[in-house]
Amino acid sequence: MLKLKKHQLLFILIVLLSIFLRFYKLGSIPAGFHHDEVSQAYNSFAIGTTGHDRYGEYFPILFRSFGSYQPPVYTYLSPIPILLFGNTVFAARFLSALSGVIIVIFTYLIVLELTKEKYKYNLSLIAALIVAISPWAIQFSRRVVEGNLGLSIFLISLFLFIRSLKTPKVLPWAAFIMGISTQAYYSERIASTIFIPIFLAVFWKYYFKYKRLVFFALFLFGLTQLPHLWILTTGAYARRFAQVSYFNNDPGDLPRALYLILEFTKHFLSYISPRNLFSDTGVDLGRVSPDLGVFYSWLFIPFLVGIVNFLKQAKSLFFKLLLMLAPISLVSASLTGDVFYPLRILEFLWIVSIAISLGILVILNAVRNKTLGFVIFGILIIYSLIAFYISHAVLLKYETQEYMADSYIKLNEYLKKYDDKKIIIDSGRDFAIGVRIAYFRKFDAGKMASILKPQLTSDYYSSEVSLREVYKIDNILVRPLIWEEDPCQKNTILIGDSLAISEKQAKDHDLTEVFDVKTSDKKIVLKAYSTNQDLNCKPNLLGS
Amino acid sequence: MKRPKVVIVMPAFNAERTIRDTYFEIPKYLRKNIILVDDGSSDKTVKVAKSLGIKVFEHTNNLGYGANQKTCYKEALKMNPDIVVMLHPDYQYDASLIEDLIYPIAKDKYDFMFGSRIRSKKGALLGGMPRTKYYVNRVVCFLENILLGVNFTEHFSGFRAYSRKLLEKVPFQSFSNDFVFDQEMTISALSHGFEVGEISIPTRYHQKASSIQFLKGTKFILEGFLTLAMLFLHNLGIIKDKRFPPAKNFMINKYNFLTLSAITLINLILYGILDNPIFEIILFIETIILYLSYIKDNFLAKRLLFILLLASILISLSNGFDKNLFKLTPLESDTLVSRHEHFALELGRLYKNRIGINYANSIRPVLVKFNRNLFSSLNFELFFNVRNIVSLFFIPFFLLGIYNLSRKINKFLVFYLLVIFITEGFLTPGGRYGYLLYVPFINLVIYLGYAKA
Numbered sequence: 001m002l003k004l005k006k007h008q009l010l011f012i013l014i015v016l017l018s019i020f021l022r023f024y025k026l027g028s029i030p031a032g033f034h035h036d037e038v039s040q041a042y043n044s045f046a047i048g049t050t051g052h053d054r055y056g057e058y059f060p061i062l063f064r065s066f067g068s069y070q071p072p073v074y075t076y077l078s079p080i081p082i083l084l085f086g087n088t089v090f091a092a093r094f095l096s097a098l099s100g101v102i103i104v105i106f107t108y109l110i111v112l113e114l115t116k117e118k119y120k121y122n123l124s125l126i127a128a129l130i131v132a133i134s135p136w137a138i139q140f141s142r143r144v145v146e147g148n149l150g151l152s153i154f155l156i157s158l159f160l161f162i163r164s165l166k167t168p169k170v171l172p173w174a175a176f177i178m179g180i181s182t183q184a185y186y187s188e189r190i191a192s193t194i195f196i197p198i199f200l201a202v203f204w205k206y207y208f209k210y211k212r213l214v215f216f217a218l219f220l221f222g223l224t225q226l227p228h229l230w231i232l233t234t235g236a237y238a239r240r241f242a243q244v245s246y247f248n249n250d251p252g253d254l255p256r257a258l259y260l261i262l263e264f265t266k267h268f269l270s271y272i273s274p275r276n277l278f279s280d281t282g283v284d285l286g287r288v289s290p291d292l293g294v295f296y297s298w299l300f301i302p303f304l305v306g307i308v309n310f311l312k313q314a315k316s317l318f319f320k321l322l323l324m325l326a327p328i329s330l331v332s333a334s335l336t337g338d339v340f341y342p343l344r345i346l347e348f349l350w351i352v353s354i355a356i357s358l359g360i361l362v363i364l365n366a367v368r369n370k371t372l373g374f375v376i377f378g379i380l381i382i383y384s385l386i387a388f389y390i391s392h393a394v395l396l397k398y399e400t401q402e403y404m405a406d407s408y409i410k411l412n413e414y415l416k417k418y419d420d421k422k423i424i425i426d427s428g429r430d431f432a433i434g435v436r437i438a439y440f441r442k443f444d445a446g447k448m449a450s451i452l453k454p455q456l457t458s459d460y461y462s463s464e465v466s467l468r469e470v471y472k473i474d475n476i477l478v479r480p481l482i483w484e485e486d487p488c489q490k491n492t493i494l495i496g497d498s499l500a501i502s503e504k505q506a507k508d509h510d511l512t513e514v515f516d517v518k519t520s521d522k523k524i525v526l527k528a529y530s531t532n533q534d535l536n537c538k539p540n541l542l543g544s
Numbered sequence: 545m546k547r548p549k550v551v552i553v554m555p556a557f558n559a560e561r562t563i564r565d566t567y568f569e570i571p572k573y574l575r576k577n578i579i580l581v582d583d584g585s586s587d588k589t590v591k592v593a594k595s596l597g598i599k600v601f602e603h604t605n606n607l608g609y610g611a612n613q614k615t616c617y618k619e620a621l622k623m624n625p626d627i628v629v630m631l632h633p634d635y636q637y638d639a640s641l642i643e644d645l646i647y648p649i650a651k652d653k654y655d656f657m658f659g660s661r662i663r664s665k666k667g668a669l670l671g672g673m674p675r676t677k678y679y680v681n682r683v684v685c686f687l688e689n690i691l692l693g694v695n696f697t698e699h700f701s702g703f704r705a706y707s708r709k710l711l712e713k714v715p716f717q718s719f720s721n722d723f724v725f726d727q728e729m730t731i732s733a734l735s736h737g738f739e740v741g742e743i744s745i746p747t748r749y750h751q752k753a754s755s756i757q758f759l760k761g762t763k764f765i766l767e768g769f770l771t772l773a774m775l776f777l778h779n780l781g782i783i784k785d786k787r788f789p790p791a792k793n794f795m796i797n798k799y800n801f802l803t804l805s806a807i808t809l810i811n812l813i814l815y816g817i818l819d820n821p822i823f824e825i826i827l828f829i830e831t832i833i834l835y836l837s838y839i840k841d842n843f844l845a846k847r848l849l850f851i852l853l854l855a856s857i858l859i860s861l862s863n864g865f866d867k868n869l870f871k872l873t874p875l876e877s878d879t880l881v882s883r884h885e886h887f888a889l890e891l892g893r894l895y896k897n898r899i900g901i902n903y904a905n906s907i908r909p910v911l912v913k914f915n916r917n918l919f920s921s922l923n924f925e926l927f928f929n930v931r932n933i934v935s936l937f938f939i940p941f942f943l944l945g946i947y948n949l950s951r952k953i954n955k956f957l958v959f960y961l962l963v964i965f966i967t968e969g970f971l972t973p974g975g976r977y978g979y980l981l982y983v984p985f986i987n988l989v990i991y992l993g994y995a996k997a
Contacts, residue, residue, distance in 0.1 A: 262930055265939065269924035279919035280912070291912045297919070311950035398886040521885050 007121045011108060014125065018104040018132035021385075022097040022141040027090035030143065031397045031520060032404020035432030037144035039065040040075055041082070041092035042435045046445030048079025054435065056449030057460050061227040062236055066431055067465045068243060069236050072227075073153070073184040074146045087442050089409070092144050099152035100141025103350070106155040107131045111354065113162045114318040119361055127357035133381060135388055136294035136342055136349045142392075150185025151346040154192065157181060161199060162321070168210045175217035179224025186240055187344050189228075190332040196221060198324055235463025242463065246337040268334040274300055276340040277352060289388070290395040294342045294349055295356070296384045302359030303352065309362050310355060326351050398521055407517045407525040408433055411495065412440045414515055414528070415476065418493055421530075423476045424486055426496030434471025434478035443473050487511060487531050495528045548626035548650045552642070553616035554580040554598070554633040555609060560587040562635040567596050569639035570631075579619050580633065583612040589633075610725030617711050626650070629705045636748055637703035644743050646705045655710040655738040656730075659703035659745035660696065671747025677761075684765055690847040691772050692734055696742055699730060699768070703745060710738050718786045723760065724767035728787060731771050735788040776844060780836070803994065804835055808987045811938070814929050815980065820863075823980065826856050831984040838957055838988060846956060853960065856981060857967050864977035865970060869913055880905055918965060920973035927979065927986055938990050945993030961985060 033041075043053045043063050053060050053075075062069035074095060081094035108128040115123050131137050140148045160174030178196060181188040200207055200214060207214050231237045242248065251259030270276060278300040279293045295303075313319045329347035342349060360377065367373035401407075408430070415423060415437070427433045438448055451472055458464040471478040481501070486494055487509040494501060494511065506513070511529035518524050552574060556563065567575070580593045584606035593600045601619055603612065613630065620628045627646050631639055637659060648654040662668050662685070668678050681700060688699050704726070713736055719728040733740060771787075778785040780801075808831045812824050830852045836845035872880065887895040887904055894900060928935040928942070949957075964981045971978045 258933060261936065262932075265928075265936060266925050266930040269928065269930065269939070273924045274922035275919040276923070278922075279916050293919075297915050300919075308950040308953055311947055394886055394890045395883065397890070398882075521882070521889060 007125065010125050011128065014108075014128045014132050015101065015104060017129075018101050021132065021138050022100040025393070026093050026097055026142060027088055029393050029397050030404055031401040032406035033089050033092075033409055033436055034143065034404050035066055035430070035435075036070070037089075037092055038432050038436045038439055039063070040070060040078065040144045040146075041087070041089075042439040042445075042448075043070075043075045044078035044092070045082050045087060045439060045442070046448065047075060048082055050445045050449075052445060052449055054438075054445060054448045054452055055456060055460060056446075056453045060460070061231050062461070064236075064460060064465060067467050069239050069461075069465075071146050071150075071183055071185055073180065074144070074149050077149070087439050092439075093142060096144055096148045097141045099148045100137060102152040103137060103141075103148070103155055104128050104132045106152070106159050107350070107353070110155065110159050110162060111357070113159065114321065119365070122364075123357060123361050126360050127354055129381070130299070130353045130357045130360070131350065133384055133388070134295055134299075134349070134353055135289055135292050135391075136346070137353070138388065139289055139392065140343060140346065145343060146185045147187065147343045147346050150181055150188045151350060153177060153181040153184050154188055154347060155350070157192075158325075162317075165203060165206060165317075168207075168213055171207075171210070171213050172217040172220050176220040176224060179221040182224065183227065187329075187332040187347070190335075191328050191347055194328045194331065195325065198328070202320060202324060231461050234459065234461035236461035239463050239465065241335070244336040244338065247335075249337070263337075264334050267336070267339070268330055270340050271330050271333055271345055271348065274303075277349075278303070281340055289391040290399055292387065292391040295352065296387065298380055298384075299356045302363055303356045304359065305362050306355035306357065306359030309358050322351050322354065398519070401519050402525060405430055405432070405436065407519065408436050409440070410517050411526055412437060414517065418514075419475060420491075421475065422489065422492045424481065424489075424492060424494050425476060425478045426481045426494075426500035427471075427478050428480040428500055429497070431467045431469065434469065434473065437476060437478065438471065438473050441473060448473075483509070489531055492531045493528050494531065495526060497526055498524075501527060501529060548646070549577065549624065550574055550627045550629060550642075550646060551577040551579060551620040551623050551625035552629045552631055553613070553620050554578065554593075554631055555583065555612035555616055556580050556585065556589050556593070556633045557583040557606065557609075557612070558585045558587045558589060559633040560585070560589045560592050563589065563592050563598075563633045564596065565635045566631065566633045566639055567598065569635075571640065571643060574629075574642055577623060577625070579616060579623075581612050581615045581619070583607055583609070593633075608721035609723050610719055610728075611721035613725055614717055614719070614721075617706075617716055621708065621711055625708055627705055627707060628711055630702065632702045637701075638745050638748065641703075641743065641745050642705075645703065648741050649705055649707050653739070654741040655707040656733050656740040657705045658698070658701045658740075658742050660698040660701055660742045661745060661747040662697045663744040663746075668747045672749030673747050674749075680761075680765070684768070687851070688768065688772070690851060691844060692731065693843045693847060694734065694740070696740075697744075698742070699727065701742075701745075702726065704729075706733075710736075714738075715786055720767065722767070723764040724771065727764075727768040728771050731775055732787045735775055737789075776848065779842065779844065780832075800835075800991075800995070801832070804832060804987065804991050807938075807990050807994070808832075808983075810934060811983060811987055811990075814931075814935055815976065815983065820859075823856065823859050826852055826859070827980060827983050830856060831987045834960070834984045834988050835991065837960075838954070841954075849960070850963075853963060857963070860967065860971060860977035860981055864972050864975040866913070866917055866972040868972075869917070869970065870910060872909060876909060880909065914969045917971060917973050917978075918969045921968050921971075921978035921982060923979075927982065941990045941993030942986065943993065944996060945989035945991070948992045948996045949989055 040063075043065070046052060046054050047059070052058050053063055055064055057064070061072060063072060063075050078092065078095050081091045085091035085094065105128075108124045111124040111127045112120055157174050157178035157180075160170045160177060164171040164174055175196060178188075178192045182192050196218075228237060246263045247260065249259075249263075254262070275281070277293060278295050278297050280291050281293065310319050310322065326348060329351065330345060333341060333344035333348075336344065338344075364370070364373045364377060411425075425433055425437075437443070448471075452469060455466075455469050457466050481494060481496060483505070486492070493514055501511070505511075506527075506529055510532040512532065514528045514530050516524045516528070517526035552570065554563075554566070559566075563580070567578070570578070575597075578598045579601065580589075580598045581601045581603065582590050582593070583603045590600055590602060599619075601615055603615065616630065617628060627649050629642055629646060631637060631642070641659060645657050645659055648657055661671065661673065662678075662681065665678065669675065673681075681698065685696065685699050689695055706729075710733060714729065714732050716725075716729060716732075719725050719732070730740065774783065774785050775788055777783045778788050779791045782801075805828070808828050812827065830849065833845045833849045833852060836842045837849045868876075884901075884905065887900070891900070895904065928939055930936070964985070967981060968978050
């Protein structure tokens with residue numbers, strides 16, 4: 001059995017490992033800067049410098065972003081790393097990576113709090129280690145995703161809720177922080193709102209003695225919901241739900257209620273299916289790392305062992321809590337139409353990690369030769385990390401670089417050389433190019449607001465959000481190319497991918513290649529052409 | 545030790561040419577209590593037997609091998625024996641080994657001994673056993689061993705010894721009058737809990753010896769399996785068979801049986817595999833047998849289950865084997881070409897060597913696909929084929945069933961699921977044969993949930 005000092009040392013090592021896995025080359029892996037990431041990043045920069053977002057909205061409740069709205073907490077916290085590390089990808093992702101480390105720390109603390117048996121340190125350490133190395137936990141810590149921050153806040157709150165069973169005075173803090181989590185990510189809006197009443201109901205005998213504290217806690221939670229109430233009827237509040245849910249789909253021959261029940265069940269079952277949890281579910285690289293599931297496949301065995309052991313402890317606080325949390329954590333994701341979207345079920349993945357950890361502990365305890373057991377466990381951990389490295393740092397890096405618009409980060413470096421020219425960048429297929437360039441150039445948020453605000457076709461909080469925006473960042477114009485006009489402009493560089501400017505179009509319009517932007521594996525993805533100053537534009541010739 | 549009273553019985557039919565040799569091979573001190581029952585022979589069997597001093601009983605008509613033995617044992621029991629030895633008078637079995645055969649019974653170690661001719665393949669074939677008979681013998685022996693939970697080397701021997709206790713308890717009078725009598729004796733004795741052992745004897749086929757013909761032989765083998773099936777149904781409580789002791793703790797309640805059948809049928813309809821009736825029947829039976837194996841811990845059911853599982857695996861593999869598992873599709877080849885470059889750029893020398901390149905381009909793709917296949921069927925959404933309200937009805941029972949199952953996980957069930965899980969690795973992902981292998985398990989879990997609800 002581990003002594004306390006050794007246990008503390010191991011915990012520190014696990015935290016250091018989690019820091020390494022989350023922060024190592026954070027700015028370059030995954031390569032690129034996804035439009036959701038850049039939207040958060042620029043809004044944080046704008047809030048940090050002006051108190052307004054890029055549309056000029058003063059401290060918004062939700063941030064308008066490319067056809068949708070982003071929850072505000074990440075954006076309000078990120079100005080600090082941006083101030084510290086500058087307008088970089090690393091700075092934008094910093095908070096997510098930090099949340100990943102917080103998740104590891106609070107996993108340890110929660111399991112320690114819930115386990116009373118003699119193996120509690122071992123279980124806490126294994127749980128922290130599994131969360132530290134699990135693909136889902138690393139992947140979502142290395143991208144700007146509000147979900148990771150949402151989970152970390154949720155876990156802090158969960159820890160306080162559990163603590164409140166011994167120290168009731170922390171209950172208001174727990175409720176308040178859980179309220180904050182609802183502002184951090186959409187899934188928490190539903191999960192937290194369901195969790196609090198169920199938690200209080202399950203332990204009502206205990207909390208009945210502290211009625212005043214309970215009412216105060218509920219009041220604080222309610223207070224955090226006021227911003228939601230403020231925008232409840234605007235359409236912005238439910239905009240994301242309307243985008244991703246199946247509620248507006250045609251039910252076909254089925255009665256609507258039955259259709260909704262079937263859809264919910266189908267999605268619920270897909271989220272608890274081992275296929276989706278322990279193997280590569282497909283090629284949608286926006287969600288998973290190539291050839292990896294959200295968990296390593298071998299963890300399926302300890303998962304089963306862990307589940308069996310949890311079910312055997314039906315009366316324990318640990319079991320009650322996880323049994324309560326598991327279905328709650330799947331409700332919001334099951335209301336959406338995607339088949340399997342791990343980002344929406346981070347709480348559930350965390351619970352699965354705990355079950356896996358219990359399974360590992362049971363297996364290690366059952367092995368007669370302890371040394372051999374730990375050696376095999378160590379080998380599996382190392383194997384897992386190698387598998388993750390290959391998948392994430394090699395395959396994901398190269399295979400998603402175009403999807404993640406890595407070429408536009410590189411383009412930014414080239415653009416610095418052409419400040420004396422007018423530049424037009426095609427945004428036909430990537431509507432975030434303008435914001436991306438603005439972020440790296442630290443383009444003044446006030447000026448940005450003056451460009452974007454007039455382009456709003458509806459109220460800031462609205463269910464109608466347009467993606468067609470034109471950006472004018474110093475000498476750079478970002479919009480879809482207009483072939484009737486753009487080649488005729490003097491002293492101008494046109495930039496786009498091969499679909500935007502084909503070889504034939506370049507030849508027809510007498511464009512001269514200035515430079516190209518290559519991917520890390522040397523494939524040309526963007527080309528820049530200068531216009532021919534002597535070109536005599538004729539509409540009938542140039543209208544292609 | 546007091547020498548046991550041994551009665552030797554000879555079921556005879558046209559054995560005039562071999563009785564004498566058989567008789568003189570019997571140890572002298574055992575020759576005083578010999579009974580021969582003549583089953584309507586047309587030769588001088590009776591005359592020769594009587595000339596040797598053998599006690600002879602005659603059937604006026606040819607009643608069959610089983611009927612002959614019934615008379616043998618009935619008459620033998622009248623002589624108040626300790627041990628009864630059955631010896632074919634066709635000189636096929638080495639009677640000088642009777643002492644070895646009866647020794648374990650005399651020592652009260654066993655109640656039933658037989659002489660096995662299959663000590664080795666070479667010995668059996670050199671002894672004159674036809675090659676076809678040898679192989680049929682081996683295959684049937686293998687299957688019956690699995691179903692009966694024994695490890696005999698032969699099930700067809702006609703050189704046997706029984707304790708009196710066994711002959712008084714086993715209801716041999718209700719057995720068949722035909723060749724399957726011997727099989728019934730073995731199965732019934734085992735079902736009554738008697739200990740059965742074997743000794744090795746030489747194989748001795750010769751021209752004078754009697755030999756079962758092809759059609760009769762086939763009938764005999766099928767009747768043997770039918771007897772096993774009857775034992776199984778008897779144990780289920782579905783039929784009552786006098787040959788076997790009353791079923792005890794592994795009877796299936798008729799209500800449970802109907803419920804389980806209903807769940808299975810509904811699930812099979814939900815899965816929509818009505819185009820493969822053989823597979824459906826196998827899955828249906830597999831469900832019932834899985835229930836008996838798991839709930840009733842019936843060893844016969846466990847063995848039968850693995851035979852059925854083997855059959856369903858073979859059907860699945862023949863219909864749904866993943867042909868792309870060991871070869872690359874054009875798309876996969878393209879991906880590997882670009883990955884080759886990426887690995888080289890990122891991993892450098894770690895990749896640029898024979899092992900690294902072979903692993904990444906030959907081994908890793910197969911492992912990745914195999915891994916994907918392993919999990920492809922573990923998709924609950926497809927388990928329940930959520931398309932209508934009936935499938936919804938099963939889900940809560942399934943979840944409750946999982947909860948109940950967790951309280952009684954046994955090695956057998958883990959092994960059963962592991963076999964299916966590994967088979968999945970070779971099946972085309974997304975193909976229905978993968979899910980179907982899990983159907984008996986799903987049905988069992990739903991039933992467990994229902995039963996406890």
